[in-house]
Amino acid sequence: MTTKLRVFVTGATGFVGSAVVRELLGAGHSVLGLARSDASAATLKAAGADVQRGSLDDLDSLRAGAAGADAVAHLAFIHDFSKFAENCEIDRRAVETLAQTMRGSDRLLIVTSGTALLPSGTIATEDDAPPASSPVPRIATELAVDAATVDGASIAVVRLSPTVHGEGDHAFVPFLVDKARQTGISAYVGDGSNRWPAVHRLDAAHLYRLALEKGAGGGVRYHVVAEDAIRFRDIAEEIAKGLNVPAVSKSPEEAAEHFGWFAHFAGLDAPASSVKTRAALAWTPTHATLAEDLRSGVYFTETAKSAMLG
DSSP, X not given: OOOOOEEEEETTTSHHHHHHHHHHHHTTOEEEEEESSHHHHHHHHHHTOEEEEOOTTOHHHHHHHHHTOSEEEEOOOOOOGGGHHHHHHHHHHXXXXXXXXXXXXXXXXXXXXXXXXXXXXXXXXXXXXXOTTOOOTTHHHHHHHHHHHHTTOOEEEEEEOSEEXXXXXXXXXXXXXXXXHHHSOEEEETTOOOEEEEEEHHHHHHHHHHXXXXXXXXXXXXXXXXXXXXXXXXXXXXXXXXXXXXXXEEOHHHHHHHHGGGHHHHTOOOOBOOHHHHHHHTOOOOSOOHHHHHHHTTTSSHHHHHHHHO
C-alpha cells in the first residue's frame, strides 16, 4: 500500500499543476498549494486542497510550505519572456530555498525543468545534461538541483516536453494557432523536419504522482515524454487543417519576422526519449496524442481562443 503523503505544490493552479493537484487528491494524498491571489486560493479550496499564500519570490512562504510537507512538487515558473533571465533567477532561488528547507531529511523535492534545454539534433535521454556553455538562463534550475544534491537534499528533476497539451492549454500550441489565425497561414521553418516531444497534461500529472510516490532522489532526471519526435511540419499542417488555412514554409530569416520571439522554438530540433523513466516508474501514457487533440478541435474553439488571449 502506498504511504499517503502531504505534498506542497507550487504552480498548483497552473495548467499542469492543477492536474497534478487533482491526481494527488484522487490517489488519497493531501495537498498544500501555493496561491498568489484570492482567486487561486479559492480554486484550490474548491478542489479540496489546503492553501499556502505566497509566491515564488516570497521565500518565507516557500519555507513555510515545505517545512510541514512530506514531499514537494515545484511546478511554478513565471512565464514572462520579456523578463526571462530575471524569472530564471527567481526560479533558481526558489529551488535553492526549497532544497535548504528539506535538506537532511529523506523528503523528496521534485523540480520541474524541460527537455528543450538538452543538446539538439539527437534523441536526448534522462542521462543527458544541458550544455555547460548553454546561453539559455533556464539552465540555472538544473544547476541549482546539482548543487542541492551535493549539499544533501533528496531531489529529482522532472523534465517536461516543450508541449504539454490538452484542453485549457495556453502555451506553445495555442500560440501557433493564434499566429495562424492572425496571419492566415500556418508556418514552419525550412522543410519542417525539426522534431518536438509532446505529452498530454493528464499523463504528465500521473508521472508527477508516480515520481512522488516511488521516485528516487540523488538528482535523478525523469522525462515526461509520450511522443518523442513529432515533426514541426506535422503540427503546422494539423493547425492548417483546423483553421482551413495553408501550411507554408518559411526560411529562417522569414521565420524570425513571422514568429518573433518564438522563432527559436519553431526551429528547435529537440527529440527526447522517456524509456528509462517508463521503466523506473512503470509509467505508460494513455491519453490523446498531440495530433488527436488538434483533430478533436479543442484548440480551435472560442473558449480556447479566450484562454490564449487571457
